[in-house]
Amino acid sequence: MNFTLSLIVPCYNEAQTIEICVKKLLDFSKGQDFSLEIITVDDASTDGSLQILERIAERHSEIKVLKHEKNRGKGAALRTGFIHASGDFVGIQDADDEYDPNDYSLMLEPMTNGKADVVYGSRYLLPDTRRVLYFWHTWMNKALTKVSNMFTNLDITDMETCYKLFRRDIIQKIAPQLKEERFGFEPEITALAANAGCRVYECAISYNPRTYEEGKKIGWKDGMRALYCIFHYSAHRAPLPMQILIYLFIGTVSMLANMAFFISGNLAGLPLNYSITAAFILAATVNYILCVLILFKHNARWKTPGELLLYGITITFMGSLDFGLTRLLMTLSGGLVLPKFIAATAGFAGNFLLRKWLVFPEKNRTKNLELRTQKNQNS
Numbered sequence: 001m002n003f004t005l006s007l008i009v010p011c012y013n014e015a016q017t018i019e020i021c022v023k024k025l026l027d028f029s030k031g032q033d034f035s036l037e038i039i040t041v042d043d044a045s046t047d048g049s050l051q052i053l054e055r056i057a058e059r060h061s062e063i064k065v066l067k068h069e070k071n072r073g074k075g076a077a078l079r080t081g082f083i084h085a086s087g088d089f090v091g092i093q094d095a096d097d098e099y100d101p102n103d104y105s106l107m108l109e110p111m112t113n114g115k116a117d118v119v120y121g122s123r124y125l126l127p128d129t130r131r132v133l134y135f136w137h138t139w140m141n142k143a144l145t146k147v148s149n150m151f152t153n154l155d156i157t158d159m160e161t162c163y164k165l166f167r168r169d170i171i172q173k174i175a176p177q178l179k180e181e182r183f184g185f186e187p188e189i190t191a192l193a194a195n196a197g198c199r200v201y202e203c204a205i206s207y208n209p210r211t212y213e214e215g216k217k218i219g220w221k222d223g224m225r226a227l228y229c230i231f232h233y234s235a236h237r238a239p240l241p242m243q244i245l246i247y248l249f250i251g252t253v254s255m256l257a258n259m260a261f262f263i264s265g266n267l268a269g270l271p272l273n274y275s276i277t278a279a280f281i282l283a284a285t286v287n288y289i290l291c292v293l294i295l296f297k298h299n300a301r302w303k304t305p306g307e308l309l310l311y312g313i314t315i316t317f318m319g320s321l322d323f324g325l326t327r328l329l330m331t332l333s334g335g336l337v338l339p340k341f342i343a344a345t346a347g348f349a350g351n352f353l354l355r356k357w358l359v360f361p362e363k364n365r366t367k368n369l370e371l372r373t374q375k376n377q378n379s
Helices: 018-029 049-057 074-084 103-112 135-152 168-177 185-195 220-237 240-267 272-295 304-333 337-359 370-378
Strands: 004-011 035-042 063-067 089-092 118-122 164-167 200-204
Touching: 004 018, 004 049, 004 074, 004 103, 018 035, 018 049, 035 049, 035 074, 049 063, 063 074, 074 168, 074 185, 089 103, 089 168, 103 118, 103 164, 103 200, 135 185, 135 220, 164 168, 168 185, 185 220, 220 240, 220 272, 240 272, 240 337, 272 304, 304 337
Parallel strands: 004 035, 004 089, 035 063, 118 200
Antiparallel strands: 089 164, 118 164
């Protein structure tokens, strides 16, 4: 085989482990039938990590040292590394010495065989001798992976793994879309790979976790951010039942907001018609914001003014339909509860469909990964 593997090493205050990590990478490269490019990205470390990297790079031409002037996070450091990678395949290596670079030999197999576009190294695929540490940390990782799978329709076992390997043409095509600065990168890249139609493989890898006392940085706030990222980057392409469940949540919150605004207006002494109108407008605003934040892709096809105009049209149309259908069914049946229930159900379905297909329509999906770059540049 004659190819180059680029490994991106984001580094922030890892003076205790960065030299060990780079040495393992250099040892891994010995005797391989491919070349190794090591791209380290120092994210404004304050503990001398950058100086250590620069000293090592002086002795090894395969090491590039990049740096950020301000600390921005792992996701930002990886974006910088992806842009500068020149290898055929691009992987990720944390600077904390928790992962074994030799596992990349196994991960490269489905890639070099032309079977995969992306390969994840899973810490949970096979039972093995392992260091036992935090239950809740492992549980959170597995739970986030399950939720991610529900939205991406992938069946991976370790979405939060550091070890991810990409074809360079694919990651450099995806990289401009990446926005997450910190650990939200993991669910974000998983969503984008799934949305792009990438062929994803998994390989079992070893893992030697460290404690927080030893320098582990990820925490519960990152877990909450990851959950938000799963919704934000995956929901607009999730299976329809999942989208309906999310919109049910959005609709419920909007309804509660409507009631709260209406009651507040009355308590403030507003005239009834003003209270009703203001509550409706404010609830519609809440609905729009939640749709943008967690369900649909903002400005997927329209510019903001067009998007807001269409949203206003759907609100007006569905409000009129709800009013007219309720009055009609009340006239026909003489009842009150059932007509309103039917009208509300129709309103929920109509609102969801109009938002999905009119207000926030998806652009045409990239043809089975135009990323696959004309069948790997015709092989």
